[in-house]
Amino acid sequence: xxxSPVRPPQxxxxxxxxxxxxATGHFGVFGGRFVPEALIAALDELTEAYEAMRVDPVFLDxxxxxxxxxxxxxSVITEVPRFAEHCGGARxxxxxxxxxxxxxxxxxxxxxxALLTKRIGKTRVIAETGAGQHGVATATAAALMGLxxxxxxxxxxxxxxxxxxxxxxLLGAEVIPVTTGSRTLKDAINExxxxxxxxxxxxxxxxxxVAGPHPFPAMVRDFQRVIGDEAREQVLDREGRLxxxxxxxxxxxxxxxxxxxxxxxxxxxxxxxxxxxxxxxETGRHAATITGGxxxxxxxxxxxxxxxxxxxxxxxxxxxxxLDYPGVGPEHSHLHDIGRAEYRPVTDAEAMEAFALLxxxxxxxxxxxxxxxxxxxxxxxRELGPDTLLLVNLSGRGDKDVETASRWFGLGxxxxxxxxxxxxxxxxxxxxxxxxxxxxxxxxxGEEA
Amino acid sequence: MSLLQQRIDAAxxxxxxxxxxxxxxxxxxxxxxxxxxxxxxxxGADGGGADVVEIGVPYSDPGMDGPVIQQAVDVAVRAGVGxxxxxxAVEAVAAAGAxxxxxxYWNPVERYGVERFAADLAAAGGAGAITPDLIPxxxxxxxxxxxxxxxxxxxxxxxxSTDARLRSTVRACRGFVYAASTMGVTGTRATVGGAAExxxxxxxxxxxxxxxxxxxxVGLGVSDGNQAAQVAGFADGVIxxxxxxxxxxxxxxxxxxxxxxxxLARGVRQRAAVRPSHA
Numbered sequence: 090x091x092x093s094p095v096r097p098p099q100x101x102x103x104x105x106x107x108x109x110x111x112a113t114g115h116f117g118v119f120g121g122r123f124v125p126e127a128l129i130a131a132l133d134e135l136t137e138a139y140e141a142m143r144v145d146p147v148f149l150d151x152x153x154x155x156x157x158x159x160x161x162x163x164s165v166i167t168e169v170p171r172f173a174e175h176c177g178g179a180r181x182x183x184x185x186x187x188x189x190x191x192x193x194x195x196x197x198x199x200x201x202x203a204l205l206t207k208r209i210g211k212t213r214v215i216a217e218t219g220a221g222q223h224g225v226a227t228a229t230a231a232a233l234m235g236l237x238x239x240x241x242x243x244x245x246x247x248x249x250x251x252x253x254x255x256x257x258x259l260l261g262a263e264v265i266p267v268t269t270g271s272r273t274l275k276d277a278i279n280e281x282x283x284x285x286x287x288x289x290x291x292x293x294x295x296x297x298x299v300a301g302p303h304p305f306p307a308m309v310r311d312f313q314r315v316i317g318d319e320a321r322e323q324v325l326d327r328e329g330r331l332x333x334x335x336x337x338x339x340x341x342x343x344x345x346x347x348x349x350x351x352x353x354x355x356x357x358x359x360x361x362x363x364x365x366x367x368x369x370x371e372t373g374r375h376a377a378t379i380t381g382g383x384x385x386x387x388x389x390x391x392x393x394x395x396x397x398x399x400x401x402x403x404x405x406x407x408x409x410x411x412l413d414y415p416g417v418g419p420e421h422s423h424l425h426d427i428g429r430a431e432y433r434p435v436t437d438a439e440a441m442e443a444f445a446l447l448x449x450x451x452x453x454x455x456x457x458x459x460x461x462x463x464x465x466x467x468x469x470x471r472e473l474g475p476d477t478l479l480l481v482n483l484s485g486r487g488d489k490d491v492e493t494a495s496r497w498f499g500l501g502x503x504x505x506x507x508x509x510x511x512x513x514x515x516x517x518x519x520x521x522x523x524x525x526x527x528x529x530x531x532x533x534x535g536e537e538a
Numbered sequence: 539m540s541l542l543q544q545r546i547d548a549a550x551x552x553x554x555x556x557x558x559x560x561x562x563x564x565x566x567x568x569x570x571x572x573x574x575x576x577x578x579x580x581x582g583a584d585g586g587g588a589d590v591v592e593i594g595v596p597y598s599d600p601g602m603d604g605p606v607i608q609q610a611v612d613v614a615v616r617a618g619v620g621x622x623x624x625x626x627a628v629e630a631v632a633a634a635g636a637x638x639x640x641x642x643y644w645n646p647v648e649r650y651g652v653e654r655f656a657a658d659l660a661a662a663g664g665a666g667a668i669t670p671d672l673i674p675x676x677x678x679x680x681x682x683x684x685x686x687x688x689x690x691x692x693x694x695x696x697x698x699s700t701d702a703r704l705r706s707t708v709r710a711c712r713g714f715v716y717a718a719s720t721m722g723v724t725g726t727r728a729t730v731g732g733a734a735e736x737x738x739x740x741x742x743x744x745x746x747x748x749x750x751x752x753x754x755x756v757g758l759g760v761s762d763g764n765q766a767a768q769v770a771g772f773a774d775g776v777i778x779x780x781x782x783x784x785x786x787x788x789x790x791x792x793x794x795x796x797x798x799x800x801x802l803a804r805g806v807r808q809r810a811a812v813r814p815s816h817a
Contacts, residue, residue, distance in 0.1 A: 129698070130696075396645070
């Protein structure tokens, strides 16, 4: 925990927040609150506390110290010229969220919400998780701040991701397997909401992404926007200009909103979200919510989602745990509809090609989620041509994905982890999950693309 | 005049509370679920059955429901049960002599089309809809469509609702106000605590404040005749869901539903004899 003698970092000037959401949490026609009345009081309490906290210098100092001393912010920018040779001559800069404590951008949000939990006097946090990544981040913050922590996780996922279950338990969290519905992330979210409505007097729900009812989409955005605030300044310092495009993967969309937000007012900067197309959007086995879905209501907000003709949620499919979610944050739906951001599908195969390429050209193993953004950069670079400047959010590191990658590339015999569906809305990789980076380098995958 | 309010007022005239039975369409299949709804209306040979049937629209993500209802609804979702089946159940319940009201999470209605839903529901003889994850603040399209079709719209209030929210919710309701007895999800409970009675009293104050005369019905937790009698001591209607679904999950079929309805119908008629517990 932080203590008062620590001098906080000097605040930087940051661009203003976008003009949305409105006072009741709407991003254009999206967002809002579609929840049982019983939760409204808790959401109002959270909104009020957050609004007070975000302008409270004591909180802001405490948060800034945590960002610097615990997460390791600011994260650096790395230029990747050997990778960029495969991007049509464009220059590529990576924002290195993979270097954060716990290995991804997830920790940015979780620490903010944990501080908020303490401020409103609650002693217990709950979270949903698919692969266990947001669960591990929440368990980490709970351990740091002395909060009790319960994580809901689909039963299938607790088996497949046994290592992360063990990590959460090491950190002192209780992990509850969810056996209802499709037993995936979306059912873990449902179960977390059921817990919350039952235990709301003592419990705060630490939501993992920029989805859910107001205030979660705005609050999680504000905790994640540090990514883009830093990156915009770093690119200006380094290049004397803004990037031509900013790219990020989109599941629920928190890392993408995090890096987009500072650039939204810069109309010359293209904002490109890469959705997980799984086997291909045309196959129906995908998680490309904006590309292949339609507007509706899921998990407390109106946004694009994957649904059938009866309005039932369709299960998503992606090799990437963190993008395997049938919904998306309402601000992304709004950015799409007003044409400020574009959303493109990236298949499993394209993402894995980019994954292997970054490993072999730059010595950086990305999270498979982030590899979708890298694949987007390869394509966009070829479209835009030489001398364009691309900024890619490397939202997490790929240690957690070594086993999945080994299976994909047919390397080695260690195939006990099944890279199935039903993981986090975004990712936060497992550190040191599986030793064996050499396995990935063992085959010439995708270099000639 | 609201179909729901008429029926609940008629029960009040008999010095009893109304019995409202929830059953989801499509468990164990569509026809059997409709047979169960009719059985709930018939009740026992000697006494009454359900006055109102709350016809559940299956939904893949029922965030307000406990494990019993989830289990049944999951079967219906997987079988592809849709609004057409729901409308068939509405017609059957109306023909059986009870007032049909649809209970739906919001996305299936939005997907079907709000105006189309209102028009088709009215044409099928439905009284209106209960919307557990739609608060009046987000209900603009539904308020307009239900108004145009002359349908009731039932929103929920909860123990955590502020007085201001009670007033704004009551103002948006037509038919009755659904008071969720406890903080939590659907499911049977050993006791329906004092929170329900306090909420009903607060809701009635809000109703008086806004100058309407809506009935207040209590749901969440009631499973047998004794609990129904307790709740009938302070509410205008008693809503029972999980206990009905439990009988179907246990394979007791329409006969089990009939027995449960008879027990509950006795309960809502004993309101004078049993005082509510203040557990």
